[in-house]
Amino acid sequence: MPITVPDNLPARVVLEQEGVMVMGQGVAVHQDIRPLRIAILNLMPLKVPTETQLVRVLGAGPLQVEVTLVATESYTPKNTSAEHMAAFYKPWSRVREERFDGLIITGAPVETLPFEDVKYWRELCGIFDWARENVFQKFFICWGAQAALYHYHGVPKFELPAKAFGVFPHRVLNPASPLLRGFDDEVPVPVSRHTEVRRADIERVPQLEILLESEETGVCLVRDRVTRDVFMFNHLEYDWCTLGDEYRRDAGEGKPIALPAHYFPGDNPARKPPNRWRSHGFLLYGNWLNEVYQGTPYDLSRLPEVKAANGTQALTYRLYHTA
Numbered sequence: 001m002p003i004t005v006p007d008n009l010p011a012r013v014v015l016e017q018e019g020v021m022v023m024g025q026g027v028a029v030h031q032d033i034r035p036l037r038i039a040i041l042n043l044m045p046l047k048v049p050t051e052t053q054l055v056r057v058l059g060a061g062p063l064q065v066e067v068t069l070v071a072t073e074s075y076t077p078k079n080t081s082a083e084h085m086a087a088f089y090k091p092w093s094r095v096r097e098e099r100f101d102g103l104i105i106t107g108a109p110v111e112t113l114p115f116e117d118v119k120y121w122r123e124l125c126g127i128f129d130w131a132r133e134n135v136f137q138k139f140f141i142c143w144g145a146q147a148a149l150y151h152y153h154g155v156p157k158f159e160l161p162a163k164a165f166g167v168f169p170h171r172v173l174n175p176a177s178p179l180l181r182g183f184d185d186e187v188p189v190p191v192s193r194h195t196e197v198r199r200a201d202i203e204r205v206p207q208l209e210i211l212l213e214s215e216e217t218g219v220c221l222v223r224d225r226v227t228r229d230v231f232m233f234n235h236l237e238y239d240w241c242t243l244g245d246e247y248r249r250d251a252g253e254g255k256p257i258a259l260p261a262h263y264f265p266g267d268n269p270a271r272k273p274p275n276r277w278r279s280h281g282f283l284l285y286g287n288w289l290n291e292v293y294q295g296t297p298y299d300l301s302r303l304p305e306v307k308a309a310n311g312t313q314a315l316t317y318r319l320y321h322t323a
Contacts, residue, residue, distance in 0.1 A: 107142025166261025
């Protein structure tokens with residue numbers, strides 16, 4: 001089934017050329033199908049590449065998905081045109097009365113700042129809280145995952161002595177997890193971050209489970225057993241060229257940056273790197289969407305609510321009364 005995006009979104013042209021089934025909103029409204037409603041809060045400075053990467057993996061499966069792009073209002077992006085933002089993004093205040101099957105929050109180039117020093121931190125905390133009652137399942141990426149873990153569970157992040165940068169092998173720790181259905185025992189995953197969360201801090205929260213981990217770069221994928229939240233610290237959605245583009249950008253700006261590890265053939269930046277993670281990216285997001293589809297109520301006015309019951313966590317349903 002196709003993915004539904006705004007008619008003129010730049011990602012649509014790219015994905016149609018790749019053979020991804022993309023449907024414009026004008027056609028989708030005439031279909032008698034209830035698509036999965038997925039909101040994407042895109043915090044990356046270059047919006048279009050991130051839009052394309054996420055729409056690609058969300059549109060690779062058999063489920064029809066309707067994407068809503070969301071932006072913060074307390075910070076105006078400087079690297080994406082105001083015209084693009086006005087045409088394709090909704091400010092959070094315009095969607096906060098809506099409900100969604102899924103929410104994806106991306107990373108952001110603010111890793112080394114304390115969370116509270118990020119300009120839109122207060123607004124983001126409001127979005128985190130809103131999502132608990134208005135979204136069935138949430139998927140957080142890179143800094144977005146660190147921020148969500150900190151907000152929901154108090155898990156800190158730590159600055160690394162050098163950027164974790166490259167494509168690293170990761171071990172599957174729970175092959176029975178629905179998120180990892182079809183995964184190989186060892187998975188190559190692109191990594192690009194200056195900070196980390198540590199296993200010991202995650203293990204202090206009983207409801208958190210580590211699913212993917214690397215000997216070189218640490219924890220990669222974490223799942224909350226109660227809320228079903230997904231925390232992905234790395235980037236299976238990346239294009240083959242993304243790490244190379246980041247390397248050339250930083251090197252061109254004179255920043256201290258090493259070659260991305262295990263990426264360029266023969267560590268030669270002139271050679272095109274192969275995409276060795278694409279299939280697992282499709283699997284991860286496809287498995288997540290399938291789990292959302294299997295559990296989300298058809299009527300989004302009936303969304304799951306996490307409550308404490310007799311000192312333990314229990315999942316119940318709240319009936320929202322609408323006019």
